[in-house]
Amino acid sequence: MRNRLPRRVRVLALLVVALVAMPVVSLLWRVPWSRMPSLLTEQVVRDALLLSLLSSVLAAFAALTVGIPVALLLSRMEGVLASVTRALIMLPMVLPPVVGGAALLFAFGRKGTLGSALEEVTGLVLPYSLGGVVLANAFVALPFVVLTIEGSLRSLDPRFELAAASLGANEFKTTVRVVLPMVRGSLVAAGFLAWARALGEFGATITFAGNIPGKTQTLPLAVFVAMETDQEAALAMSVVLILISLGVLLTMRERWWPAR
Amino acid sequence: MTEFIELMLPELATQYPDLQVQVNIAGSGTLVNQITEGATADVVLLAGANHMDRLQSANRFHSPVPVARNSLTVVLSSDVGGEATTLSDLQDEGLQGAICADGAPCGALALAFSKASDLDLSNATREPNVKAVLSKVLRGEVDYGFVYRSDARLVGDELATIEPQGLDLFITSYSLALADSDEVSLSFLELLTRPEAAKLLEELGFLRP
Numbered sequence: 001m002r003n004r005l006p007r008r009v010r011v012l013a014l015l016v017v018a019l020v021a022m023p024v025v026s027l028l029w030r031v032p033w034s035r036m037p038s039l040l041t042e043q044v045v046r047d048a049l050l051l052s053l054l055s056s057v058l059a060a061f062a063a064l065t066v067g068i069p070v071a072l073l074l075s076r077m078e079g080v081l082a083s084v085t086r087a088l089i090m091l092p093m094v095l096p097p098v099v100g101g102a103a104l105l106f107a108f109g110r111k112g113t114l115g116s117a118l119e120e121v122t123g124l125v126l127p128y129s130l131g132g133v134v135l136a137n138a139f140v141a142l143p144f145v146v147l148t149i150e151g152s153l154r155s156l157d158p159r160f161e162l163a164a165a166s167l168g169a170n171e172f173k174t175t176v177r178v179v180l181p182m183v184r185g186s187l188v189a190a191g192f193l194a195w196a197r198a199l200g201e202f203g204a205t206i207t208f209a210g211n212i213p214g215k216t217q218t219l220p221l222a223v224f225v226a227m228e229t230d231q232e233a234a235l236a237m238s239v240v241l242i243l244i245s246l247g248v249l250l251t252m253r254e255r256w257w258p259a260r
Numbered sequence: 261m262t263e264f265i266e267l268m269l270p271e272l273a274t275q276y277p278d279l280q281v282q283v284n285i286a287g288s289g290t291l292v293n294q295i296t297e298g299a300t301a302d303v304v305l306l307a308g309a310n311h312m313d314r315l316q317s318a319n320r321f322h323s324p325v326p327v328a329r330n331s332l333t334v335v336l337s338s339d340v341g342g343e344a345t346t347l348s349d350l351q352d353e354g355l356q357g358a359i360c361a362d363g364a365p366c367g368a369l370a371l372a373f374s375k376a377s378d379l380d381l382s383n384a385t386r387e388p389n390v391k392a393v394l395s396k397v398l399r400g401e402v403d404y405g406f407v408y409r410s411d412a413r414l415v416g417d418e419l420a421t422i423e424p425q426g427l428d429l430f431i432t433s434y435s436l437a438l439a440d441s442d443e444v445s446l447s448f449l450e451l452l453t454r455p456e457a458a459k460l461l462e463e464l465g466f467l468r469p
Contacts, residue, residue: 111400127401128356128385210385211361217386225386228289228363 024242031235039236047214048222049240052199055130055218059137060195066138067145067190072175074146075153086146092204093143100139101207108135109208132209133216137198144197145190152186153179189252196248200241261305261434263414264328264464271451276444287389289363295319302445305436305452308365312435324435326469327452328461330408331431332369334422337400341420347379355403357384358393365432366390370406373430413465433469 032039039045074086092100108115108126118124126132156179164178180187202220209216211225219237226234262285269281284291284301288311295301296318304321306312312324334347340355350357359381360367367386374381387393390407397405397419412421436452438445451457458468 105399105401109399109401125356128383206388210358211387212383212385215383224388225361225363227293228287228361231293 027238031239032232036236039233044213045233045237048217048219052219055133055137056195056198058134059141059198060191062134062138063141063145063194064191067142071146071149071153074150089146090143092140097140097203098207101204104136104208127208128210128212128216133205136204136208137201140201140204141194141197144193148190148193149186152183156182192248192252196245268451272448275447287364302439303436303448307432307434321437321439324437326433326435328469329431329433329467330410331428332406333409333412334404335397335407335412335419336404337397339400340403347424350404358387358396358402358405359384360390360393361386361388364389366408369430369432373427410465
């Protein structure tokens with residue numbers, strides 16, 4: 001039995017929760033609900049919504065695909081090298097997304113260190129394309145994937161791996177057939193977390209992939225433009241983003257903290 | 261306008277040495293949103309008549325006074341500089357363009373021009389403001405960009421420009437609105453509208469109001 005919280009702590013905490021909820025409630029207050037259907041079916045909004053769904057799902061899968069090996073590696077590393085590698089992978093999580101976007105531009109842009117070679121050899125240009133949006137989204141989502149999966153890998157009981165090895169499974173088989181299935185839950189959580197992060201991505205996307213309606217203009221970018229041209233449409237799109245985000249958080253709640 | 265205001269502020273400071281000036285630089289649409297949502301300002305300088313109308317209908321500012329006008333030009337990145345000379349070249353070669361976002365006056369001008377001519381700008385990236393367009397062209401991340409003449413003037417000979425026929429007919433005007441007719445605000449207005457200021461504006465690439 002836990003002791004009761006002091007009254008003033010409870011009051012303060014509830015006050016903070018109310019303060020955090022306030023901006024969202026105030027936004028919902030302004031939404032022209034009766035015009036929602038017509039606002040959400042405007043061409044620009046529909047394009048942005050579809051592009052956002054497509055690019056965020058692709059980015060989540062991309063981040064998972066490249067994030068799993070990194071998480072496996074990190075979970076076996078110790079010492080300074082592990083700390084440095086982890087800090088490097090986590091960087092996009094704390095970096096202002098605009099800086100991340102600029103960094104991507106210097107690497108994969110048309111004049112970037114890798115981008116110019118890529119264009120020369122394959123003719124492929126990442127900025128101003130769906131690929132660019134996915135890259136920017138995956139870049140900012142990757143830390144969430146690695147962090148989530150590494151955590152559960154570290155809490156795995158090593159005896160399962162030893163048992164698999166003693167039964168004749170090689171390293172690859174042990175990883176794919178024993179280790180990864182045991183952290184299945186965190187793989188799903190990582191995927192959803194990456195998806196939610198990618199869906200809300202703004203700074204890296206507009207800096208790296210540009211803002212072309214129907215091509216690289218995702219929902220957050222469309223909201224940004226609409227704030228100056230059509231505030232009601234901006235509010236309608238914001239509602240969609242809020243609902244999706246809340247939905248993800250509520251569905252995934254048992255993955256992030258133990259259910260009661 | 262940023263450069264113009266930065267050059268004018270020291271002049272105001274010589275008249276009022278104790279005056280503390282806070283400058284909030286942003287796109288006109290953003291500024292109007294901020295003010296209609298409660299931000300305070302003694303003077304507001306906006307581009308685009310529609311934004312000034314929105315400000316006037318929402319807040320009690322005095323009638324705006326025109327300060328300058330501006331029109332667009334097309335700057336080319338150094339990669340295409342020599343080769344493409346007309347807009348149809350840009351179109352035919354599938355080059356990547358950049359314009360301002362729809363809400364910004366420079367974006368509205370570019371889109372109005374595209375509608376009036378048969379230039380398809382649907383594949384151009386819509387940057388948050390004109391400086392972002394200019395820097396993308398400068399870095400060679402896009403091949404061409406629609407920027408104000410004053411911004412093209414800022415980079416001087418670094419970028420080649422083309423002047424599509426009729427683009428100079430699309431003009432945006434800047435005007436200043438005062439919240440109060442107090443002495444300092446009036447001095448600032450006087451400073452921005454006197455002949456020396458007009459001369460400076462022309463040097464910066466603006467048109468007379």
